[in-house]
Amino acid sequence: MVTRDGVTEPTTEIDPARAIAGARDATPLFSGSAERRATFRPSLRVDGAVCATGRACLAGAARIGLTFMNFLEVSGGVRWERDTRAPLWATFGLGLHGQFPAIPRLAIFLGSQLAVADEGVRVSPTLGARVRPVADFWVGVNPAAVTYFSPEKRFAYTPSLEMAYEF
Numbered sequence: 001m002v003t004r005d006g007v008t009e010p011t012t013e014i015d016p017a018r019a020i021a022g023a024r025d026a027t028p029l030f031s032g033s034a035e036r037r038a039t040f041r042p043s044l045r046v047d048g049a050v051c052a053t054g055r056a057c058l059a060g061a062a063r064i065g066l067t068f069m070n071f072l073e074v075s076g077g078v079r080w081e082r083d084t085r086a087p088l089w090a091t092f093g094l095g096l097h098g099q100f101p102a103i104p105r106l107a108i109f110l111g112s113q114l115a116v117a118d119e120g121v122r123v124s125p126t127l128g129a130r131v132r133p134v135a136d137f138w139v140g141v142n143p144a145a146v147t148y149f150s151p152e153k154r155f156a157y158t159p160s161l162e163m164a165y166e167f
Helices: 016-025
Strands: 003-004 007-009 040-051 058-068 072-081 089-101 105-116 122-134 137-149 154-157 159-167
Touching: 040 072, 040 137, 058 089, 072 105, 089 122, 105 137, 122 159
Parallel strands: none
Antiparallel strands: 003 007, 040 058, 040 159, 058 072, 072 089, 089 105, 105 122, 122 137, 137 154, 137 159
């Protein structure tokens, strides 16, 4: 904007001092703090859980998935369990991954896994926190997790750890 004779008019002229000051305050597009927002991102996930109550158990899963709009996660893969007749289970996951806008390296996760085999069904709702120590790699701790074991019809407290790499 240029003011001449008391009238302010738009202009295409650039004030070099203001342009340089604005460039210093801008976040570069490819800096470490720039966030990529994608419609969907594929991921590889692994997790491990233990039964902290009831009969001892140890389980792990490897899944591939998609994250939609950096918020909704859908995954599928294989779950392994120790001391069961069916050590391998088909597993499916659905969850909400909420990143903090002010701290994009930190997120809260709320979701569930469903595992199915001839032996029965496992349902595991989970609440936890995730941190991204480096780009595209997440580490999560899920202290609020319960698993329902069918056909035993029992519940167990099953905290877990997880790791994920997003492409």
